[in-house]
Amino acid sequence: MNPVEVKKRICEGRKKIEIKLIEKEENRQVCFSKRRQGLFKKASELSILCGAEVAAVVFSPAGKPYFFGNPSVDHVLRRFLSNISGPSDTLSPATTNCAELVNHDQLVQKPFWWDIDLHSMGVDELREYEKFLLEQQTVVTQAAQQCCFEAPEAAMEQIDALPHTSPELGEADYFLWLLQEIMDSPDIDPI
Amino acid sequence: MNPVEVKKRICEGRKKIEIKLIEKEENRQVCFSKRRQGLFKKASELSILCGAEVAAVVFSPAGKPYFFGNPSVDHVLRRFLSNISGPSDTLSPATTNCAELVNHDQLVQKPFWWDIDLHSMGVDELREYEKFLLEQQTVVTQAAQQCCFEAPEAAMEQIDALPHTSPELGEADYFLWLLQEIMDSPDIDPI
DNA sequence: ATGACTATAATTAGTTT
DNA sequence: TAAACTAATTATAGTCA
Numbered sequence: 001m002n003p004v005e006v007k008k009r010i011c012e013g014r015k016k017i018e019i020k021l022i023e024k025e026e027n028r029q030v031c032f033s034k035r036r037q038g039l040f041k042k043a044s045e046l047s048i049l050c051g052a053e054v055a056a057v058v059f060s061p062a063g064k065p066y067f068f069g070n071p072s073v074d075h076v077l078r079r080f081l082s083n084i085s086g087p088s089d090t091l092s093p094a095t096t097n098c099a100e101l102v103n104h105d106q107l108v109q110k111p112f113w114w115d116i117d118l119h120s121m122g123v124d125e126l127r128e129y130e131k132f133l134l135e136q137q138t139v140v141t142q143a144a145q146q147c148c149f150e151a152p153e154a155a156m157e158q159i160d161a162l163p164h165t166s167p168e169l170g171e172a173d174y175f176l177w178l179l180q181e182i183m184d185s186p187d188i189d190p191i
Numbered sequence: 192m193n194p195v196e197v198k199k200r201i202c203e204g205r206k207k208i209e210i211k212l213i214e215k216e217e218n219r220q221v222c223f224s225k226r227r228q229g230l231f232k233k234a235s236e237l238s239i240l241c242g243a244e245v246a247a248v249v250f251s252p253a254g255k256p257y258f259f260g261n262p263s264v265d266h267v268l269r270r271f272l273s274n275i276s277g278p279s280d281t282l283s284p285a286t287t288n289c290a291e292l293v294n295h296d297q298l299v300q301k302p303f304w305w306d307i308d309l310h311s312m313g314v315d316e317l318r319e320y321e322k323f324l325l326e327q328q329t330v331v332t333q334a335a336q337q338c339c340f341e342a343p344e345a346a347m348e349q350i351d352a353l354p355h356t357s358p359e360l361g362e363a364d365y366f367l368w369l370l371q372e373i374m375d376s377p378d379i380d381p382i
Numbered sequence: 383a384t385g386a387c388t389a390t391a392a393t394t395a396g397t398t399t
Numbered sequence: 400t401a402a403a404c405t406a407a408t409t410a411t412a413g414t415c416a
Contacts, residue, residue, distance in 0.1 A: 017240075019235075019236055019239050019240060020239060020240070021239065021240065021241075021242055022240050022241065028240070028241050028242070029241075031240055031241055032237070032240075032241035032243060035233070035236065035237045035240065035241070036237065036243075038233060039230070039233045039234055039237055039245075042226070042229060042230045042233055043230055043247065044210075045210055045226065046223070046226045046227065046230055046249070048210050048211060048212065049208075049210060049211070049212065049213050049219070049222055049223075049226065050212075050213065050219050050220075050222055050223040050226070050251070050252060051212055051219070051252045052223060052227075052249055052250060052251055052252060053249070053250040054230075054247070054248070054249050054250075055246075055247070055248045055249075056234070056245070056246070056247045056248075057245070057246045057247075057267055057268065057271045058237070058243055058244070058245050058246075059243060059244040059245075059267065059270065059271075060241070060243055061241060061242045061243060065271065067271070076248055076250065077248065077268065077271075077272070079250060080248045080250075080256060080258070080268075081268075
């Protein structure tokens with residue numbers, strides 16, 4: 001067998017695929033994982049390059065939630081929902097109809113559960129909550145170290161590319177991200 | 192000038208760019224338009240190929256909203272928001288303590304088992320919840336893995352990378368699309 | 383602003399380990 | 400089960416019509 005044939009056999013490269021539901025469950029799962037990462041990366045690049053606010057929410061076929069947001073999912077969705085349901089000086093009739101048809105009453109008025117009112121906490125509660133977050137951060141850090149064998153550079157690039165993993169992350173999204181991390185890393189022994 | 196040089200001048204091809212805010216306003220605008228389309232196309236392909244539910248919301252730097260959703264933005268955001276903020280028939284967030292949560296069967300069946308009002312927790316409850324959170328990691332993940340794939344309704348042919356521009360558009364998304372159109376055409380007097 | 387073009391960068395389907 | 404690999408496909412920065 002000549003070298004060309006050998007190389008051919010080793011890897012046929014990417015094949016053009018039709019955009020329709022992938023039949024084989026295993027392939028579908030792998031594809032979902034790869035493309036979800038790709039989608040979030042694209043979303044991140046768009047927000048950074050163009051200064052845009054982007055939110056992406058994905059449910060896997062199994063019902064697992066994934067999300068990306070810059071500056072945060074909470075921020076973008078709030079803006080979006082207020083846009084389509086809130087009163088507007090210039091778009092009043094249209095938005096009124098929109099609010100009626102979409103029936104966003106629950107959607108808009110219900111407070112997000114992560115709107116934790118820090119001011120209402122006592123000192124002890126605040127300290128405890130802070131401790132709680134720090135401990136959770138340790139878990140996530142360990143998980144990341146165990147799960148990610150990438151070069152530090154690549155890891156840092158990835159972290160930079162995903163704003164919800166940055167230290168500047170708001171409290172609300174940090175917690176969401178943390179839960180996502182935990183659910184994504186079942187094999188990690190916490191603390 | 193020889194042909195090679197001419198060809199060079201005509202198109203230098205794509206250049207590698209650093210992921211940071213594009214300084215020149217015009218370039219940023221063009222990039223936004225192109226990449227927004229690319230993002231929505233990726234989102235569409237992900238939902239079709241893998242039977243996933245995907246929503247993406249983008250605000251341009253000028254504040255114009257764009258969105259993509261399969262089966263609809265409304266559907267995905269409702270699912271997302273209800274899962275993270277919605278009440279449970281059996282779990283009362285304000286009064287549920289961790290002991291009750293631990294023993295609750297539904298907990299492992301719901302992907303959003305963290306449907307808990309942290310704000311209402313005292314120190315002890317927070318600590319207990321932390322412990323519970325970590326202990327239940329494996330259980331929850333296993334439960335998630337056991338979830339059966341839903342009938343992939345998303346397999347149905349998607350009209351386009353931008354379904355909200357289609358006539359078959361659902362009522363809710365039609366209004367969202369309408370709003371988008373209106374905001375894209377400030378010169379047109381919105382009804 | 384909008385679309386077409388081109389060459390390069392980036393993504394990813396299939397394979398191997 | 401997952402990670403690395405390879406190469407074909409896809410996305411897109413820059414340019415021009």
